[in-house]
Amino acid sequence: MGRWLPNREGLKMDFLLQELRRAGYRITDARRAIVQALVNASRPLNPQELYEAARVQHPRVGLVTVYRTLEALLELGMVQKVHGEQGCVGYVYTGRGHRHVAWCRACGRAFIFEGQEDLSSLEQSLERTLHFRVEGHLLQLTGLCAECQART
Amino acid sequence: MGRWLPNREGLKMDFLLQELRRAGYRITDARRAIVQALVNASRPLNPQELYEAARVQHPRVGLVTVYRTLEALLELGMVQKVHGEQGCVGYVYTGRGHRHVAWCRACGRAFIFEGQEDLSSLEQSLERTLHFRVEGHLLQLTGLCAECQART
DNA sequence: GGCCTTACTGAAAACGTTTTTCAGTAACTC
DNA sequence: GAGTTACTGAAAAACGTTTTCAGTAAGGCC
Numbered sequence: 001m002g003r004w005l006p007n008r009e010g011l012k013m014d015f016l017l018q019e020l021r022r023a024g025y026r027i028t029d030a031r032r033a034i035v036q037a038l039v040n041a042s043r044p045l046n047p048q049e050l051y052e053a054a055r056v057q058h059p060r061v062g063l064v065t066v067y068r069t070l071e072a073l074l075e076l077g078m079v080q081k082v083h084g085e086q087g088c089v090g091y092v093y094t095g096r097g098h099r100h101v102a103w104c105r106a107c108g109r110a111f112i113f114e115g116q117e118d119l120s121s122l123e124q125s126l127e128r129t130l131h132f133r134v135e136g137h138l139l140q141l142t143g144l145c146a147e148c149q150a151r152t
Numbered sequence: 153m154g155r156w157l158p159n160r161e162g163l164k165m166d167f168l169l170q171e172l173r174r175a176g177y178r179i180t181d182a183r184r185a186i187v188q189a190l191v192n193a194s195r196p197l198n199p200q201e202l203y204e205a206a207r208v209q210h211p212r213v214g215l216v217t218v219y220r221t222l223e224a225l226l227e228l229g230m231v232q233k234v235h236g237e238q239g240c241v242g243y244v245y246t247g248r249g250h251r252h253v254a255w256c257r258a259c260g261r262a263f264i265f266e267g268q269e270d271l272s273s274l275e276q277s278l279e280r281t282l283h284f285r286v287e288g289h290l291l292q293l294t295g296l297c298a299e300c301q302a303r304t
Numbered sequence: 305g306g307c308c309t310t311a312c313t314g315a316a317a318a319c320g321t322t323t324t325t326c327a328g329t330a331a332c333t334c
Numbered sequence: 335g336a337g338t339t340a341c342t343g344a345a346a347a348a349c350g351t352t353t354t355c356a357g358t359a360a361g362g363c364c
Binding site: 083085102104105111113115118119121122123125126129130131132133134135136137138139140141142143144145146149 | 263265267291296
């Protein structure tokens with residue numbers, strides 16, 4: 001029943017590989033496995049976790065290649081580092097564009113949302129008062145997702 | 153001429169030591185030197201830099217004590233980690249309360265400002281749409297300060 | 305002021321993470 | 335299919351941070 005639909009993760013993966021390609025990177029089995037593990041992850045993964053996840057599909061992959069691929073994806077703005085209260089909790093696929101992350105401290109999932117206008121009033125007041133010209137910002141929220149609120 | 157006024161850094165230092173004291177920490181020469189170096193710094197310092205700065209006043213201080221003191225000050229919310237585009241650039245004194253940091257990528261100075269209300273609309277919309285309950289946030293701005301804009 | 309408890313100290317060692325190196329491999333171009 | 339060259343994985347090196355531990359001194363108490 002119903003016709004076949006490509007799943008979301010497959011689309012994300014193709015998009016990521018395409019972007020790597022466009023930027024001049026070669027598409028290798030190692031990168032495919034790493035990118036796949038990244039888009040399939042239900043929460044931000046650190047390099048070690050991403051390495052272990054990628055090895056399921058491509059056991060010969062090395063941790064070094066995970067670092068190098070993350071570096072490339074960060075460079076392309078496809079991935080963001082996620083900060084918890086006590087430092088970095090991992091990297092998450094965010095896709096292109098201005099995205100922010102809300103991280104649930106209970107289940108560890110990251111929720112991606114857009115919102116570049118929300119900070120403009122703050123940025124403007126900073127320009128007016130301090131004459132500080134804002135070029136970029138780091139904004140991440142921590143809290144509890146709907147499901148984890150319900151669970152308590 | 154005019155009567156003597158305590159300088160700002162001295163006041164900050166006394167305040168920090170007082171807060172450490174109130175939290176049950178002992179005031180030692182090492183901590184005094186580290187706290188002094190921190191409030192006198194013109195920009196965020198990493199542990200190594202803070203260590204070198206503290207050694208000017210107290211040459212016997214160890215790097216470990218710098219780490220331990222930073223940990224205590226972070227715990228007390230007196231100090232914040234500052235993130236540049238490529239990761240942590242150091243720690244800066246922010247004082248008590250809800251403070252944000254704007255970091256100048258040219259001179260490396262950090263500008264501290266208050267503004268807890270600025271994010272409330274964003275947080276509310278997140279609660280409405282995702283039902284995500286926001287508990288905390290990380291917000292830091294990067295850009296150019298007034299003087300560094302003038303310099304170009 | 306001096307004593308006592310115990311947190312604090314600094315040096316060294318241990319530790320985990322990230323980066324560099326390098327010779328072999330394989331992706332993409334023509 | 336051949337050639338160029340970016341990529342790979344393993345090992346080693348480098349790096350930042352934390353742990354350990356015996357000696358020291360801060361602050362409370364008399």
